[in-house]
Amino acid sequence: MARRPPITNRVRELREANGQLSQAALGEAVGVTRQTIIAIEQGRYSPSLETSFRIARRFGVGVEDVFGWEDE
Amino acid sequence: MSFREKSAWVMAAVMVLTGLYYGKLALAAPDAPAGATLVPYVVVVVVLSVVVQIVLAVANPKEADAPADERERAIIARAGNWSGIALGAGVISAAIGFTAHGNGTLFFHLVIGALIASQVLEYLFQIVLYRRGV
Known part of the structure; x- marks a missing residue:
């Protein structure tokens, strides 16, 4: 299994x-x-900065409201 | 399963089957000119690839028209990189073998075999990366 990036996200919740x-x-x-959305939600793929912003803007929130660092 | 993963599965199968066909041709007439093996192989690969891609596109028209997204592009690039290393290793092995046996026809078949194997590996790497994550 590939090492998962230490990035959490709230895409599913949003x-x-x-x-x-x-x-x-x-x-x-x-x-x-x-x-790709499924892979992001499951933590198997970390999107580019551009896609991260697009996701955040789609929900009308900031990038840090969607993505976080695992130990935060 | 995404369109491109389906395509990778189908193309891996095509390359395995046509690779076996190439091996059969080469073994059946080991002293025949290399072109006598390569030409029918290339024709079969091209025809089969076109047919299966048309079938896939007809079954998934919307996905077939869409360009690869960032994750798919990363997967395709990484799989291509790994398969390129496999191709290089195969060709170098064939060249080392050639210095020992000096058989040009065998060298040719081994290089084509390395090319076929690297293509199969490229599709398999893609499948692994689609499933495991990139």
């Missing part, structure tokens, strides 16, 4: 809080595939 936004719809909104 999706659910935003009217059960689907993974496919979020992916389409930020320019990635549904599988």
Whole structure:
């Protein structure tokens, strides 16, 4: 198993809080595939800074409200 | 499973099957000119690849049209890098073998074999990275 990056995220939580936004719809909104959203939620992929900002902007929050460092 | 992972599975299967076909041709006529083995192999690879990609695209039209996203591009690049190392190792091994046996036809077949094996590995690396994470 690949070493998981020490980055946590609240993507799933924010999706659910935003009217059960689907993974496919979020992916389409930020320019990635549904599988990439799944990988981000499971911590198997750390998105680029640009995609991180796109995700945060989609939810109307700051990047640090979506992503965090594991020991925080 | 994403379109590109499906494509990697299918292309890995195509490369394994056509690689076996190449091996069969080479073993059946070991002294035949190298082109007599390579030409039919290339024709079969091209035709099969086009057919399976068309079938995949027809079954997944929306995903087939979409460009690779950042994660998919990273996976494709990393798998290509690793398979390039495998190809280099195969070609160097074939060249070292050639200095020992001096058989040009065998050297040719080993280099083509290394190319086929590196392609199979590239698709397998992609599948691993799609599943394990990049």
